[in-house]
Amino acid sequence: xxxxxxxxxxxxxxxxxxxxxxxxxxxxxxxxxxxxxxxxxxxxxxxxxxxxxxxxxxxxxxxxxxxxxxxxxxxxxxxxxxxxxxxxxxxxxxxxxxxxxxxxxxxxxxxxxxxxxxxxxxxxxxxxxxxxxxxxxxxxxxxxxxxxxxxxxxxxxxxxxxxxxxxxxxxxxxxxxxxxxxxxxxxxxxxxxxxxxxxxxxxxxxxxxxxxxxxxxxxxxxxxxxxxxxxxxxxxxxxxx
Numbered sequence: 001x002x003x004x005x006x007x008x009x010x011x012x013x014x015x016x017x018x019x020x021x022x023x024x025x026x027x028x029x030x031x032x033x034x035x036x037x038x039x040x041x042x043x044x045x046x047x048x049x050x051x052x053x054x055x056x057x058x059x060x061x062x063x064x065x066x067x068x069x070x071x072x073x074x075x076x077x078x079x080x081x082x083x084x085x086x087x088x089x090x091x092x093x094x095x096x097x098x099x100x101x102x103x104x105x106x107x108x109x110x111x112x113x114x115x116x117x118x119x120x121x122x123x124x125x126x127x128x129x130x131x132x133x134x135x136x137x138x139x140x141x142x143x144x145x146x147x148x149x150x151x152x153x154x155x156x157x158x159x160x161x162x163x164x165x166x167x168x169x170x171x172x173x174x175x176x177x178x179x180x181x182x183x184x185x186x187x188x189x190x191x192x193x194x195x196x197x198x199x200x201x202x203x204x205x206x207x208x209x210x211x212x213x214x215x216x217x218x219x220x221x222x223x224x225x226x227x228x229x230x231x232x233x234x235x236x237x238x239x240x241x
Contacts, residue, residue, distance in 0.1 A: 005208065005240050007170040010141055010196055012218075012239075027231050028056045029069045030102045034082050036073025051181055051199055058197075080104045087113045088131055089124040092217040095207045095237035096130035097122065103229035112227050120220040133236060134201040137161065138180025140187060141196040144169030151192060158183045174202065203236030210240030 035049035043050035049070070056066050072079030082102040087110070089097050097117075103109040117124045142151055148171060155163045155173045160183060162174040175183045177199060184197045209217050217237050224233045 005168070005238050006141075006166040006172070007144055007168040009239060010170070014196065024059055025061060025065070026228075027102075028052065028059060028061060029065065030082055031231065032056060032066060032069035033073040033079060034084065034102055036070045037075075038073075041070045041074040047178060047181075054181055054184075055198070085109060086127075086131070087124060088127065088129050089113075089117050089122055090130070091117075091122045091220045091235065091237060092209060092213045093207065095209065095217060095235060096133050096203065097220070097224070097237075098131060098134060098201055098232075098234040099224055099230055100232040100234075101227075101229045102231050105229075109227075109229040112229065113224065116223045116227060117220065120223055121216050122220045130236075131201075133205065134203050134234060136177050137200065137202050138175035138177060138183065139196075139198055139200045139202060140173040140175065140184055140194050142171040142173070142192070142194050146171055147192070151187075154187065154190060154192060155183070158186050200232075201234040203234075206236050206238045208238050208240060214239040 031052040032049065035046060035052050039046040039048060041049070043053055053066055068077060071077040082104055083106060085101045085103060085106060087099040087101065089099070091097050099113055101109045101113070114124045116122075148165065151171055151173065152163050158175075159179060160173050160175050164172040164174065166172065173183070173187075180197075180199055184194075187194060187197075217235075218239055221233055221235060221237075224230055
């Protein structure tokens with residue numbers, strides 16, 4: 001059994017995403033563009049692009065927006081050249097944070113990220129200082145009250161890496177990165193409804209923060225997530241609400 005605050009953390013993230021629909025589209029367009037630029041515009045031969053398109057469709061992004069982003073990536077349309085950068089650092093009580101950016105201005109991105117850390121009680125670290133604490137994987141999250149036995153059986157059949165049953169009753173299915181979309185789509189076909197599905201950096205060990213420490217940690221994460229150049233923010237902190 002793990003983290004009894006997992007469900008509350010997921011709900012907080014979903015609430016923030018719903019409140020920032022415009023920025024979600026911007027992030028997705030950046031990801032589609034960069035994926036197409038790196039490995040081509042055919043999602044059948046580009047797993048990263050396929051995942052980005054699936055995420056965009058989940059957010060009801062219009063097909064023409066997706067097509068334009070792919071064409072910008074392949075050079076058929078003019079577009080901004082984004083650079084991928086990862087920053088690592090520490091939040092409250094040394095909780096680990098990874099910040100993935102796509103930016104057209106590296107100096108701006110690092111200045112903004114450093115300021116977000118330092119102003120809110122964190123510290124920007126060096127490359128590799130916390131990444132070893134995380135693994136790249138797929139995460140499919142089911143709400144408390146979901147059919148545990150059915151989800152577990154299906155996950156095993158599909159070759160999931162692990163199934164975690166949290167103290168709050170929520171269920172997380174962990175998948176290999178390359179199998180994430182296959183397993184996600186299989187759950188959809190079986191009408192096993194999940195709340196969130198994403199490729200992520202999952203912490204090997206989590207740190208629970210509550211009270212004032214939890215509030216301060218959430219502030220750091222929210223400020224980082226609001227930066228224009230930031231695509232994703234990962235942490236090993238589970239915040240008690």
